[in-house]
Amino acid sequence: MPIISISISESLKKFINKLxxxxxxxxxxxxxxxxxxxxMENSEISSITDASGEVFPxxxxxxxxxxxxxxxxxxxxxxxxxxxxxxxRNQIVSKNQHFSKNLHFFMVFEGSLEEFxxxxxxxxxxxxxxxxxxxxxx
Numbered sequence: 035m036p037i038i039s040i041s042i043s044e045s046l047k048k049f050i051n052k053l054x055x056x057x058x059x060x061x062x063x064x065x066x067x068x069x070x071x072x073x074m075e076n077s078e079i080s081s082i083t084d085a086s087g088e089v090f091p092x093x094x095x096x097x098x099x100x101x102x103x104x105x106x107x108x109x110x111x112x113x114x115x116x117x118x119x120x121x122x123r124n125q126i127v128s129k130n131q132h133f134s135k136n137l138h139f140f141m142v143f144e145g146s147l148e149e150f151x152x153x154x155x156x157x158x159x160x161x162x163x164x165x166x167x168x169x170x171x172x
Contacts, residue, residue: 040066058161071155095147097170103139103157104165111162112137118156125149136164 042050050062059065105111119126125145132138143150150170157166 060164064158068155068158071151071158096145097143097147097150099143099150099168099170101139101141101143101154101157101168102166103137103141103163105137105139105160105163107133107135107137108162111160114160114162115139115157118153118160121156122149122153125153 050065053059053065054061059068103115105115119129119141122143122145125143126141127144128142130140132140143153147170150168154168157163
C-alpha cells in the first residue's frame with residue numbers, strides 16, 4: 035500500500051490518538067483510510083477529474099476484489115459480518131471461512147467499484163475486526 039504524509043492540527047492529532055487508545059480503531063492509518071472512504075461515498079465527490087478535465091465516474095468501473103477479514107470467534111460479531119454478506123450476496127462470488135481462535139473469512143467480490151467501496155466501509159465499521167485486507171484485481 036502506498037504511503038503518503040499529511041499535516042494536521044494538534045487537535046486533530048489528539049482526536050486521532052484518542053480513537054486509537056480507546057480501541058475504536060486499530061491504528062492511525064485505518065482512521066484516515068476509513069474517513070477517506072466515507073468521503074468518497076459523497077455523490078459530489080464520487081467522480082474524479084484529471085488534468086485534462088476528463089471525468090471518471092466512480093461507479094462505472096467493474097472490478098474483482100479479494101477480501102480477508104479476521105474477527106474474534108464470537109457469534110454476535112459473526113452476525114454483524116453475516117448481515118453485510120447478505121446485503122452484498124449478489125457480488126460475493128466465493129467465500130471461505132476458517133474457524134479457530136479467530137474467524138478468518140476469505141471473500142471474492144465481483145461488481146462495481148462503488149459497491150466494493152461500500153462493503154469495505156461497512157466491514158471497516160465493525161470495531162471488533164482485528165485485521166482486514168483487500169485487493170482489487172482489476
